[in-house]
Amino acid sequence: GAVVSQHPSWVIxxxxxxxxxxxxxxxxxxxxxxxxxxxxxxxLMLMATSNEGSKATYEQGVEKDKxxxxxxxxxxxxxxxxxxxxxxxxFYICSAREVNTEAFFGQGTRLTVV
Amino acid sequence: xxxxxxxxxxxSVQEAETxxxxxxxxxxxxxxxxxxxxxxxxxQMILVIRQEAYKQQNATExxxxxxxxxxxxxxxxxxxxxxxxxAAMYFCAYRPYGGATNKLIFGTGTLLAVQP
Numbered sequence: 001g002a003v004v005s006q007h008p009s010w011v012i013x014x015x016x017x018x019x020x021x022x023x024x025x026x027x028x029x030x031x032x033x034x035x036x037x038x039x040x041x042x043x044l045m046l047m048a049t050s051n052e053g054s055k056a057t058y059e060q061g062v063e064k065d066k067x068x069x070x071x072x073x074x075x076x077x078x079x080x081x082x083x084x085x086x087x088x089x090x091f092y093i094c095s096a097r098e099v100n101t102e103a104f105f106g107q108g109t110r111l112t113v114v
Numbered sequence: 115x116x117x118x119x120x121x122x123x124x125x126s127v128q129e130a131e132t133x134x135x136x137x138x139x140x141x142x143x144x145x146x147x148x149x150x151x152x153x154x155x156x157x158q159m160i161l162v163i164r165q166e167a168y169k170q171q172n173a174t175e176x177x178x179x180x181x182x183x184x185x186x187x188x189x190x191x192x193x194x195x196x197x198x199x200x201a202a203m204y205f206c207a208y209r210p211y212g213g214a215t216n217k218l219i220f221g222t223g224t225l226l227a228v229q230p
Contacts, residue, residue: 034217038157041222043205091157095218103218105159 002028004096006106013084013113021079023094029074030096034103035067038091050077076080084113116141118208120221127196128229132155132180135191135224137206143167145211148182148189154202162204165189167211193226201228 013019023033032051036044042096047104048064052070058064066088068080076094081088089112097103118139127133139148158229165173165182172180177194193200206221 041203041223041225043222044159046217049217057217093159095159102161102164104161108157 002026002096002101002104004030004094004104004106006094006109008109009107010110011112012021013111015085015113016083018080018082019084019111021081021092021094021111023077023079023096023106025075025096025104028096028098028101030077031074031099032097033071033077034095035069035077035097036093036095038093038108040091044093080109084111086113089113115136116143116210116219118206118219118221120224122224123222124225124227126227127193127200129196129198131196132137132192132194133196133226135193135204135206136228137189137191137221139187139189139206139208141187141210143210147211148180148207149181149207149209150178150189150191151205151207151220152200152202153205153223154199159205163191179186193205196228198228199204201226 005024007022033096035047038044047062048056048058050069051070052074071077093108094106095103144169148165152160152162163173163175163178179192181190203223205223209218209219210216
């Protein structure tokens with residue numbers, strides 16, 4: 001299957017700072033990327049859907065000013081958690097797909113805000 | 115709205131035995147995809163098997179097979195000859211057919227333990 005690389009795998013940041021997570025499709029052009037959040041022993045919660053070159057569509061209850069998503073190219077999307085707080089600590093996963101193909105997942109990023 | 119339900123939070127199976135994980139879903143669509151994903155302790159999501167709703171034949175991938183009952187909106191996963199490496203969280207997922215932005219809808223997951 002296609003490869004999606006997510007970086008970093010884990011990050012610790014201080015409360016009040018911002019942190020950026022990258023999601024790259026390595027061998028295909030990702031017209032659509034999805035960002036999820038997962039709490040321990042729970043399912044994946046979709047945060048937003050992004051299409052290359054356009055604004056992301058956020059799910060209800062997700063603060064778009066706090067979770068900034070950029071999808072500037074067909075191989076890269078970024079999620080920036082702004083002014084992070086301890087309650088933002090979680091596991092974040094991206095997935096990417098071309099039109100009418102499967103979605104492939106990145107390996108996830110564990111964010112800890114201290 | 116489409117929903118996916120996994121009624122078994124945890125399951126356990128003996129190594130080399132067979133186990134079946136349950137999944138039901140609700141949709142008014144006639145064309146869609148169903149998936150089973152595996153999430154091992156590494157938390158990397160791995161696609162196990164995929165079923166197109168228009169296909170009557172149940173999908174099979176080596177030791178993994180599904181029982182797709184479209185009228186009953188049921189999509190169970192059978193793991194044969196269970197191995198220690200099968201221990202993971204398993205998620206059932208639904209996606210409508212067509213459209214680049216159609217999103218996956220996940221169930222709550224079933225944690226599978228494999229006993230040696």
